[in-house]
Amino acid sequence: IDAAVSDAINAVLAWAEANKGNNLPALAASAAALVVAAVFWTWFSSASATTDATAPPMVKYSIPFLGNTIEYGIDPVKFMIKCQKIYGDTYTFLMLGRKMTVCLGADGNNFMFNVKIKDASAEGAYETLTVPVFGSEVVYDVPNPIFMEQKKFVKDSLSTAAFKAYVPIISGEVKGYLSSLFANVKGEQEIEIETFEAMSELTIRTASHCLMGKEIRDGFNTGKVTKLYHDLDAGFAPINVFFRWLPLPSYFARDNANREMTNFFKSIIKKRRANNTETLDVLNGLMKAEYKDGSRPSDDAISHLMIALLLGGQHTSSTTSSWMLFELARRPEVIADLLKEQSMVLTGKPDTPAHLLPELTLESLKQLTLMDCVMKETLRLHAPIHTIMRLVENDVRHKDFVIPKGHFICAAPQVSHLNETRFPKAERFDPVRHVGSDEGSGEWTINGVDIAQKSAKSLFLPFGAGRHRCIGEQFAFIQNKTIIALFIREFSHRLSVDAKTGKEVFPVPDYTSLIAVPKAPRNLMVKRRSVVA
């Protein structure tokens, strides 16, 4: 039944997409798709209400098709924890007609992150969303072994030599941006900043400069590339999870942005080839990459991988640095310790004034272990990707259950991160709990199956595990540690205060976005530190 329903919906949507040049038939087709979907799913939901002893328990719901969508959408973490108390570590809920089987606990994580490709795929879960944004020939548009090779190309480009070169680049970008933010601010005057916007700007400047090169970074000085980026990013709205194409302005803008961004990258590739340019960015690495069969990624594929990296690392990183600043805003004593740590590592003395501290290097950055712990603790409490999904391709067994083909299986790192046994007083921000632990920051290697599998049986997985594990982790640490280290050197900050209630504002997560970014209002009060002579 499931396959028939999906086929019907996909056939109508494919027809709509084929007609997208012409709005009227496409609109009619999309409307038809919605009607077909609703009718089929209503029938399917009632037909499948019979109890299957081997299937995971089903979370109660009253409205067919809609199921538990609203409760999950408002606060997925609260919803999943509530259901865990009622149904245990494995249960299924209904979201817009999709059966989502949540697998919790260390065993659930191990199962979901290491599930065999033949049983469940990331492509099935994410293809609709990602392929139009990233483009063809990469990531979930290709068979998984090809994508694994593409991940290796990127991983190989992110060498120690590259990271060494990135630290001064990131430092330069951070200093440049922060001084532009304070260009018209006198002395120690306090200003209010929109934290997430500021961190997003810093993330895009630093990531594009390091990973893609100066040409792309300079492109972000022009409104054109920034607009293309935003149109692509808007293709990651929740509606895009369900509909690959609809005749809406955002879909047209997304497709156009993919074309133009691809052409922009291709023109840079062409120029670099003509000039034999050698750089330490990932673009350079991809231009030299070779698949095991001796073939090379096409210029389209290289450009699309660049787009994937730009978007894959943007909200995850900018939300992390934002939450780091919010958590630190109410803990001046931790900021004092972080400054002391920088002073010790960089000058061998605990009290060198912040403005006299030398430049950061890769080596010194690695020694900032308290900063590491602050970032890990932030990721524990604010994991950017709260739910990770795969589409079940064949009935698959987990514990005493058989999860049927057509279900989505979900891991929920944020739920694991709040496990009271593993993290006593789990709601408390306590960076010191990570001292001496390398859990959550595992080495990823393309052939390192054992490492990946071991690390999946864990309750701390902000970067995922297994074959889909993050390849941007090291870069994210370098990027965010540098941003925060330089920010606290130059500025002191505190939470803003609500004018009506007089209370400090610590934002809640915004779950309407696919990444758990801080919800507005998300401002901080910031002022320059006084310079002690």
Ligand code: HEM
């Ligand atoms: C995969 C988190 C930064 C590129 C993942 C996954 C997680 C994650 C949880 C696993 C997804 C899954 O299993 O479906 C994060 C966090 C970041 C971060 C918390 C920052 C704090 C970055 C950056 C880049 C990046 C900076 C690019 C430079 C990727 C890629 C994958 C991935 C290419 C592989 C997807 C796959 O194999 O299906 N990330 N990420 N990430 N991430 Fe990151």
